[in-house]
Amino acid sequence: MKDLLGLRGLDAHEIENILTTAVEMKKILVNNVKKTNHLSNKSVATLFYENSTRTRTSFEIAAKFMGAVLSSIPVAQSSVRKGETLIDTGKTLDALATDVIVIRHEVSGAPHFLAKNVKASVINGGDGMNEHPTQALLDMFTVAEEKGSLKGLKVAIIGDVKHSRVARSNLWGMSKLGAEITLCAPGTLMPKDIGLAVKNLKIEKNADEAVRGADVVMGLRLQLERMTSGLIPSVGEYNEFYGLSEKRLKGADKDVMVLHPGPINRGVEIDGDVADAKNSFIERQVTNGVAVRMAVLFLLTRS
Numbered sequence: 652m653k654d655l656l657g658l659r660g661l662d663a664h665e666i667e668n669i670l671t672t673a674v675e676m677k678k679i680l681v682n683n684v685k686k687t688n689h690l691s692n693k694s695v696a697t698l699f700y701e702n703s704t705r706t707r708t709s710f711e712i713a714a715k716f717m718g719a720v721l722s723s724i725p726v727a728q729s730s731v732r733k734g735e736t737l738i739d740t741g742k743t744l745d746a747l748a749t750d751v752i753v754i755r756h757e758v759s760g761a762p763h764f765l766a767k768n769v770k771a772s773v774i775n776g777g778d779g780m781n782e783h784p785t786q787a788l789l790d791m792f793t794v795a796e797e798k799g800s801l802k803g804l805k806v807a808i809i810g811d812v813k814h815s816r817v818a819r820s821n822l823w824g825m826s827k828l829g830a831e832i833t834l835c836a837p838g839t840l841m842p843k844d845i846g847l848a849v850k851n852l853k854i855e856k857n858a859d860e861a862v863r864g865a866d867v868v869m870g871l872r873l874q875l876e877r878m879t880s881g882l883i884p885s886v887g888e889y890n891e892f893y894g895l896s897e898k899r900l901k902g903a904d905k906d907v908m909v910l911h912p913g914p915i916n917r918g919v920e921i922d923g924d925v926a927d928a929k930n931s932f933i934e935r936q937v938t939n940g941v942a943v944r945m946a947v948l949f950l951l952t953r954s
């Protein structure tokens with residue numbers, strides 16, 4: 652595999668291979684070694700056209716732990732702002748002997764376009780409303796770490812599904828590993844054609860129904876930056892009908908795991924006490940993100 656662009660195009664075996672490799676990488680992290688030679692002769696560049704805290708930092712930490720030369724390209728101060736095209740930026744990185752480019756872009760498909768035009772491996776760190784494969788991989792890793800496997804688990808993904816690349820990547824990935832997914836959003840935030848090709852998918856407008864008996868509940872941020880017009884009446888009303896509250900989660904399985912890709916908006920899609928509760932895995936997701944990104948960097952650069 653040269654690139655990691657999405658989970659839609661991977662099969663269960665390829666996804667499992669990444670997750671198994673991540674188990675080994677996590678051992679390196681928890682042993683506090685934080686130094687391997689897996690990427691000692693490789694260079695990694697992060698090219699983020701959209702805001703990020705977790706994804707970018709964890710890719711950079713993963714690359715550094717594995718001994719890579721890292722360049723973090725400040726898009727706002729780079730030649731991108733002088734009108735350089737994505738292909739020319741990619742060719743520049745090729746000329747600088749970059750082995751892996753991690754790109755986040757507001758346009759769906761931008762990483763795919765870049766991958767076709769550069770020699771370097773390309774990892775999609777989130778493209779528009781399309782996919783965010785490493786986020787879904789770390790979500791799957793976190794669930795599998797706790798529950799053993801995803802097979803037969805009921806997973807409710809609740810929130811702004813329409814604008815969420817995290818929901819799409821999880822839909823493809825988790826369903827391939829045998830989870831039963833329920834997507835839940837108000838009508839204006841649920842695309843009509845989502846997941847037509849996915850088995851065992853439920854679409855639910857009522858969040859209490861979606862949560863009922865769920866083993867995993869994942870909240871999604873309202874992507875206000877991608878909304879062109881008001882798609883919800885008010886944030887308060889949204890919280891009442893779709894927010895993850897203690898009361899709503901009472902309907903879930905007693906061992907329910909609460910996930911959220913972050914950044915969280917407390918009191919909007921998730922209440923503060925739910926985010927901080929014992930069964931919230933939000934911080935574990937962040938830690939696991941490093942292990943998963945180490946695994947992906949390793950697998951793509953192994954020649």
Ligand code: NCD
Pocket residue numbers: 705706777783786816817871872874912913914
């Ligand atoms: C997500 C993203 O950027 O797609 N965040 C992340 O990578 N952890 C979700 C979001 O921004 O709401």
